[in-house]
């Protein structure tokens with residue numbers, strides 16, 4: 574039994590705590606709100622996020638981050654990408670020196686255009702070899718229902734990725750090993766923006782041809798950006814790439830797809846923001862991904878047009894027309 578900590582008890586943090594426990598580990602789950610930690614301790618249920626999931630006895634909860642990470646060999650981070658730096662400023666000194674630090678986040682930081690592993694290294698003062706990224710088609714509600722899924726566990730350290738994969742292997746969760754941290758993070762962040770675009774198209778009443786075209790061309794721009802940043806092109810054909818793109822773009826459980834869908838039906842941005850309570854990473858990351866793409870001179874037309882809707886108030890129908898009338902080009906270019 575390995576002592577593990579999960580910092581963040583939203584959808585994915587709570588579901589990942591269950592994975593670790595079902596894989597045989599002892600888990601301490603940190604909640605920002607004390608009443609959530611108290612509820613989990615008393616009832617083993619996190620009713621605000623995953624009311625159907627009964628957490629195993631080996632999951633305990635606390636709102637004290639120092640207590641959560643004490644003695645942990647694995648520390649899993651599961652908070653919104655845009656708050657991670659602030660969270661780490663609070664937790665950094667308490668993070669155990671030898672532990673593997675696992676990132677579940679799928680976003681790019683606004684302002685710095687940093688990937689999450691870069692934020693963890695900087696703000697948490699963690700050596701890159703200790704950072705492990707877990708990503709794949711992993712809609713939290715399906716995992717909580719123990720439906721089988723796979724993910725890639727990526728790190729520059731073979732020892733760290735093997736350790737994290739080992740402790741995360743549950744009967745319904747199959748980890749694969751990977752060495753491409755950059756590609757895994759870029760794939761996870763960009764797919765949220767493509768899901769916003771697919772959602773918009775669906776909300777406008779478009780069918781499967783439009784969805785498949787956006788998904789395929791979205792994958793092309795993701796891979797193009799990743800390659801310019803040094804990623805392995807194969808990563809985009811794997812679980813963090815095509816796998817997660819398909820799950821997120823096609824599932825009504827995806828918050829990014831749902832957000833886009835609402836915009837596509839004609840709701841205004843302010844109206845959609847007002848009814849969206851949970852983390853929707855693509856909304857902010859579209860801007861930072863665009864900044865990242867410009868810094869390496871890579872065209873990301875779908876991301877650019879989603880950003881135009883979300884940040885400049887353009888109408889989904891107008892950006893769809895803009896995408897359809899771009900200059901003709903070779904498919905592989």
Ligand SMILES: NC(=O)C1=CN([C@@H]2O[C@H](COP(=O)(O)OP(=O)(O)OC[C@H]3O[C@@H](n4cnc5c(N)ncnc54)[C@H](O)[C@@H]3O)[C@@H](O)[C@H]2O)C=CC1
Nearest residue numbers: 581582583584585586605652656677678679711712713852
């Ligand atoms: N939900 C899912 O199916 C999956 C989510 N992810 C990624 O995991 C990360 C976390 O997502 P979820 O757990 O779904 O989000 P969520 O919105 O369900 O939960 C976020 C958690 O972070 C906590 N938190 C801590 N500090 C915060 C702050 N300063 N501001 C706001 N919240 C703060 C919240 O209290 C909450 O418990 C995201 O990057 C997401 O893309 C990845 C795979 C699957």
Ligand SMILES: O=C(CO)COP(=O)(O)O
Nearest residue numbers: 709710711712827828829
């Ligand atoms: O990353 C996810 C599934 O792998 C979750 O997607 P959403 O954040 O759009 O719900």
